[in-house]
Amino acid sequence: MGIKIITDNRKAFHEYIVTERMEAGVVLMGTEVKSVRDGKVNLSDGWIDFDEAGEAWLREAHIGKYSHGNIMNHEERRPRKILLKKREIVKLTQATMEKGYTVLPLKMYFKDSFVKIEIGVGKGKKLHDKRETSKSKEANRDIARAMRSRGQ
Numbered sequence: 001m002g003i004k005i006i007t008d009n010r011k012a013f014h015e016y017i018v019t020e021r022m023e024a025g026v027v028l029m030g031t032e033v034k035s036v037r038d039g040k041v042n043l044s045d046g047w048i049d050f051d052e053a054g055e056a057w058l059r060e061a062h063i064g065k066y067s068h069g070n071i072m073n074h075e076e077r078r079p080r081k082i083l084l085k086k087r088e089i090v091k092l093t094q095a096t097m098e099k100g101y102t103v104l105p106l107k108m109y110f111k112d113s114f115v116k117i118e119i120g121v122g123k124g125k126k127l128h129d130k131r132e133t134s135k136s137k138e139a140n141r142d143i144a145r146a147m148r149s150r151g152q
Contacts, residue, residue: 004110006036009043012104014130016122020095021106025083026058026117029074031066036115040064041108048082048103048119050093056082058117061105082117095121 012018028036035041046061058080065073084092092103100123107118125133 002110002112006039006108006110006115007041007043008107009046009105011044012106012120012122014125014133016102016104016120016124017129018106018120018122020121021118022084022088022120023111024056024088024117024119026108026115027081027083028063028115031069031072031074032063032080033115034066034069035063035074036108038064038067043105043108046105048092048105049079050089050096054086054089056084056089056092056103058082058105082119092119092121100124 040063042062047059049057049059051057060077061080062076063074064076095101096103101121102124103119103121105117106120109116109118
């Protein structure tokens with residue numbers, strides 16, 4: 001299975017503690033797929049919404065206009081349907097009922113010829129959590145740097 005990552009949502013890992021992940025399909029128009037192949041995707045403002053009919057929707061994700069598109073080109077921030085099984089949707093809606101939890105897009109990629117999206121359940125970080133995360137990343141970077149210089 002060939003996986004080609006299109007974009008990552010690094011902002012999600014900075015703003016949220018991601019507890020659970022799953023893969024889903026996305027319903028896209030033709031010009032959207034061509035823009036995705038060009039890498040014109042931004043998931044940082046995106047989030048997953050559930051409606052009364054039991055469907056999942058990707059909202060506020062930006063897929064840029066296709067450069068060679070005509071008047072039938074797509075809207076950049078339109079809602080896009082997420083393809084999940086019924087039990088997965090029920091599980092995610094129950095997770096969002098808890099205070100502070102949300103479902104957000106983490107990554108978009110091609111799996112063979114299909115566009116897939118990795119979604120995760122995340123709880124918002126407080127300011128002190130963000131500081132702690134950045135301190136631990138910096139400490140790990142310093143340790144790796146010291147180990148590299150010691151090895152030479």
